[in-house]
Amino acid sequence: MKLFLTIQRDVVKRPLISQVVLETGVLINVERAHIDANEGWVLIDVPEKEQARISSRLTELGVEVKKLENAVLHDEHECVECGACLSICPQEVFCFDADFHLVVREERCILCGQCVCACPHQALSIRQ
């Protein structure tokens, strides 16, 4: 399960994720991160059953935690199911079912935005 962490300036310099990993013993996969001197955000992937524990500990440490849902928006009206998005997504969010209909596994999305540019029909967008 993916969690989107917003880290404010007062705690941004602390090794928060390492601390939570050590305390909980849960392996956290950092999928994307953007940190600067003032603040930052981090996209992490954690096992579903550990999500509550990780979230509450991070919240205690001053991190705003949101579950990442509906990360990629698929406009079924614009989409023609060509499949241009299939090979360019680093997370393999998109695939075809047996009938060549597009399946969007949005829970895999890491918000990279590559598919937004690659879609010839402007049918994909990323939640900001």
Added chain:
Amino acid sequence: MAKSIDEINLKIRDGSAVVVTAEEMPDIVSELGEEGALREVDVVTTGTFGAMCSSGAFLNFGHADPPIRMERIWLNDVEAYAGIAAVDAYIGATQESTTEGSKYGGAHVIEDLVSGKQIELRAISKGTDCYPRRTITTELLLEDLNQAVMVNPRNAYQCYNAATNRSDRTLNTYMGLLLSNSGNISYSGAGLLSPLANDPHFNLIGSGVPLFIGGGEGIIVGEGTQSSPSNGFGTLMVAGNLTSMSPDYLRAASLTGYGVSLYVGLGIALPMLNIEAVRNSAVRDEDLVTSIVDYGTPRRDRPVVRTVTYAELKSGHVDIDGEMVRTSSMSSFSHARQVANDLKSLVEEGSFTVALPTRRIDTDKRSHPMRETRQTPRVREIMNPAVVTITEDESVKTAARKLLKGETNHLPVIDLQGRLVGIITTYDISKSVLLKGDSLSVSDIMSKKVVVVRADEAVDVAAQRLEQHNISALPVVDGEFHVIGILNAVDLGKLFSRRWQP
């Protein structure tokens, strides 16, 4: 055994014709044999749904009062060709908006018209005695036009090369996003459903044959432009009535970094007259071979990486040099299937009959490249061969002196064998002054990743490369990476401004 076209049309009209899609046909032929399939099946329907840039429509607007001979016409700010009398225009799919650029183009105008949306027409004229009016602006719906005839010079490619990119830079092409270092493969075409794949010798497909296009009925005009059936790249020129079409089968597209295109759904119903027709329509994806070419080479003749079948392409992964590379399709197979199924229903209902070509398409034809009477200038002709270089172990101070003396901003760095190993610019020197400039050598501050050009490359390629990397000079190297010159953006600029002077 053979059947006549009249027999088949009789069965279509009385609702007894057996119609299958080109996807169903291979298994039927496997099961019943060719003779059996010929007895059983009357019509095989094909379909494709993909980006067909070479599309557009002739529009007739009727006369205004006072009348105007419209010399230039814009539809929702997309220019349509108006050099055809006074009140007609041809809107081409790839023409881009003067205000919105590649986000909106001729394809979008066509889709909007077919969707029942209102279009703004603007036109200008110099004014004549018979057509005194000089400007006009008006809003139009598709139903306000006298004629709206889609005429697509080149659709339904018999075969289409797949694309990969062996360069180290992501490319935006008409084959979509091509990731660097063969990161993906992009292909187009419906494979076994594709009309011309089911009639490769053009026995059944030719001038005057009806077709399903954009959701309406149209007709094959004949050989498409750029058609090259002798090497498997035949195309068709097709026409259809825009007013009968639907946005479900005509969809405007905008390809990042490339431009506008129109996705067209198109299908042809093939009458099963004889064994050869049956055999051809039994083609499978495993039988259809195309080439994967390297779009990283910006030349007309791009190197072929390997050949591949549509079955492999559709599987989602293709092996290139031992690595499984993911594939993407630019055309829609689910929509191609929809076209073939819709056409099947129309034939079954008796509302779509079949016809033989009134004129056959020349299958010996091979398209040739453009005759160029003037060679595009090569880098060699405008590069500066008197290039000043420096070696890696010299001091930054020496570099600064050389830059000042040579009145240049770029200093290629070479090793003892004279091979290019880096580049330094006046910017790198200024930056090093802020560090401890005196004690540094060239190798400490040079950029090691140098973008280069070869002397025999076209200047247009060099210009594109400068723009892509946002740099202002390219060292020119030979096969051994020896620096033989330098190409400056300023010299290129001079050349292009000269070339485009009328």
